[in-house]
């Protein structure tokens with residue numbers, strides 16, 4: 168009797184400690200995160216595994232959910248999106264959840280892997296003045312056409328683009344790595360106004376990416392392009 172009573176106190180203290188931890192500290196292990204997800208409705212049958220895979224940030228099977236460890240620090244609405252993604256009742260709600268998950272910027276991993284970084288062309292010194300001007304236009308257009316919603320990303324002038332006029336490079340899952348490149352040949356051949364028009368086109372892709380929308384020339388692209396007064400021509404490439 169006494170032993171049973173002591174054990175009960177022991178458990179009670181642990182439960183209390185646990186709930187304090189849950190309230191105040193971000194989860195640090197797969198177990199912590201699973202407890203939190205179960206508290207938000209995740210079926211207890213899943214085991215949870217943390218990964219470092221940047222290209223597939225979340226996946227699941229009947230028995231296991233694999234999720235990038237960057238989500239350990241995610242706020243509650245993102246945790247809800249994880250539960251929704253795994254247990255969604257419809258394609259629609261799963262794709263809403265996916266959007267929410269991708270919109271969350273993963274913190275940089277502690278050990279960045281060098282091999283994963285793409286080697287990028289740098290702006291040719293003779294094109295630096297174009298790059299600076301484009302950067303200034305990016306800031307102005309962001310304020311005048313996008314309510315300053317877009318982030319300040321690198322703008323580069325490329326000598327490698329032959330037929331393409333410009334391109335936008337998507338964010339990595341950790342939120343970094345996006346950029347806009349405008350063709351040097353395009354600027355010289357078609358003139359400055361056309362180049363700024365291309366920049367604006369690529370900014371619509373940036374807007375799609377940062378909103379968690381699909382980066383394409385679909386309906387949302389065309390509607391946004393129209394609303395800011397540009398022609399929704401598709402020949403400016405998506406990277």
Ligand SMILES: [Zn+2]
Nearest residue numbers: 401403404405
């Ligand atoms: Zn495009």
